[in-house]
Amino acid sequence: MAGKPKLHYTKGRGKMESIRWLLAAAGVEFEEEFVEAKEDLEKLRKDGALLFQQVPMVEIDGMKMVQTRAILSYIAGKHNLYGKDLRERALIDMYVEGTTDLMGMIMALPFQPPEAKEKNFALIIERATTRYFPVYEKVLKDHGQQFLVGNQFSWADVHLLEAILMAEECKPDILSPFPQLQAFKGRISNIPTIKKFLQPGSQRKPPADDKFIAQVKKIFNI
Amino acid sequence: MATKPKLYYFNGRGRMETIRWLLATAGVEFEEAEYLETRDQYEKLLKDGALLFQQVPMVEIDEMKLVQTRAILNYIAGKHNLYGKDMKERALIDMYVEGTMDLNEMIMCYPFSSPEEKEKNFALMIQRATNRYFPVYEKVLKDHGQDFLVGNQLSRADVQVLESILMIEEYEPTALSEFPLLQAFKARISNLPTIKKFLQPGSQRRTEPDDRIVETVNKVLQL
Numbered sequence: 531m532a533g534k535p536k537l538h539y540t541k542g543r544g545k546m547e548s549i550r551w552l553l554a555a556a557g558v559e560f561e562e563e564f565v566e567a568k569e570d571l572e573k574l575r576k577d578g579a580l581l582f583q584q585v586p587m588v589e590i591d592g593m594k595m596v597q598t599r600a601i602l603s604y605i606a607g608k609h610n611l612y613g614k615d616l617r618e619r620a621l622i623d624m625y626v627e628g629t630t631d632l633m634g635m636i637m638a639l640p641f642q643p644p645e646a647k648e649k650n651f652a653l654i655i656e657r658a659t660t661r662y663f664p665v666y667e668k669v670l671k672d673h674g675q676q677f678l679v680g681n682q683f684s685w686a687d688v689h690l691l692e693a694i695l696m697a698e699e700c701k702p703d704i705l706s707p708f709p710q711l712q713a714f715k716g717r718i719s720n721i722p723t724i725k726k727f728l729q730p731g732s733q734r735k736p737p738a739d740d741k742f743i744a745q746v747k748k749i750f751n752i
Numbered sequence: 753m754a755t756k757p758k759l760y761y762f763n764g765r766g767r768m769e770t771i772r773w774l775l776a777t778a779g780v781e782f783e784e785a786e787y788l789e790t791r792d793q794y795e796k797l798l799k800d801g802a803l804l805f806q807q808v809p810m811v812e813i814d815e816m817k818l819v820q821t822r823a824i825l826n827y828i829a830g831k832h833n834l835y836g837k838d839m840k841e842r843a844l845i846d847m848y849v850e851g852t853m854d855l856n857e858m859i860m861c862y863p864f865s866s867p868e869e870k871e872k873n874f875a876l877m878i879q880r881a882t883n884r885y886f887p888v889y890e891k892v893l894k895d896h897g898q899d900f901l902v903g904n905q906l907s908r909a910d911v912q913v914l915e916s917i918l919m920i921e922e923y924e925p926t927a928l929s930e931f932p933l934l935q936a937f938k939a940r941i942s943n944l945p946t947i948k949k950f951l952q953p954g955s956q957r958r959t960e961p962d963d964r965i966v967e968t969v970n971k972v973l974q975l
Contacts, residue, residue, distance in 0.1 A: 595847065596847055616830050628804070
């Protein structure tokens, strides 16, 4: 019998958070081992546990998987969250790459030089409201279905919800031009596994604070 | 009958090149739409609603206007049996190609480095290739002793690793000197008929980036 997946990462969101969301959405219990100091990362590297010397790493089904997208694709495929055919997969892939780009901008913000912060923050809001959210709003409007792809719950829905909540942390009223997305957010948040993940005490991680940023910079030499 | 896939991008490698490699490997004939050379052309594509997230690459294929490099590559690989035979092989392929794509990102961004950063970026790119990525693929080949990276059959992983090797060698011709298995791999994969054809002059392979393409991209995307 397979053990629970084991996640190796810092005790924050970063690139691992989407993986936590997807496992939780799929109802998969998982364990975490946190990288808290540089020595923890060095030990993983020295043990040959990290294929490209990087985290995230997830021990799952006898593999030590690395590379965020590889891990997410595997989990989605395994738990029937990746559409029913190649075309649905293509749609899911496109949508997820969009939300990945948006969340990547938000994630990178605390690590940018102070002079660039204000400009980059404004760019995030602009991209969210003129490049990304209008696309998903239109997808939902055009087909009138509950989920983004194939009239069934998929990785794309989980990822979009995650992106919406992250964007709202930047600007609470960011969804005001997007009624379909507001309804989508309510609907997907109420799915039992996701509702559970959104409750306090779950393995969802909070936004990065200054102390955590400092720790991450030290661990990764950035 | 399906029409040929049609590629929308600049007249350069960038993010489209891996897609060209994969189509060529699969023996799929493809067309390039008018190369993006002016801001006006780009704005026309935007106005026509052809670019889902306002970005290129975009590939018209099987009546879809696909965007996002990985979505396009995943679709082509899946359609043409270059994505392994099961989930576990897919997982390996995905890990390996994500590595090449991280390396390719460095290669692609290098010509856009500011003058102060160029030397540092060059050194890091070569270091990552020879210390982080190539050793992994060398070990994979050594451990299983097979001709291909995954599942004893040609996959996108082989194509993408070959592409990365050749691009790094353009900057550092001795990059494979410590990797005998990758040297043999390079020769073997280069000799596969569709790939051999793609590597010949006159193919749709794009040339190394130069100042002109950097200028064009900066102008069109207003970077």
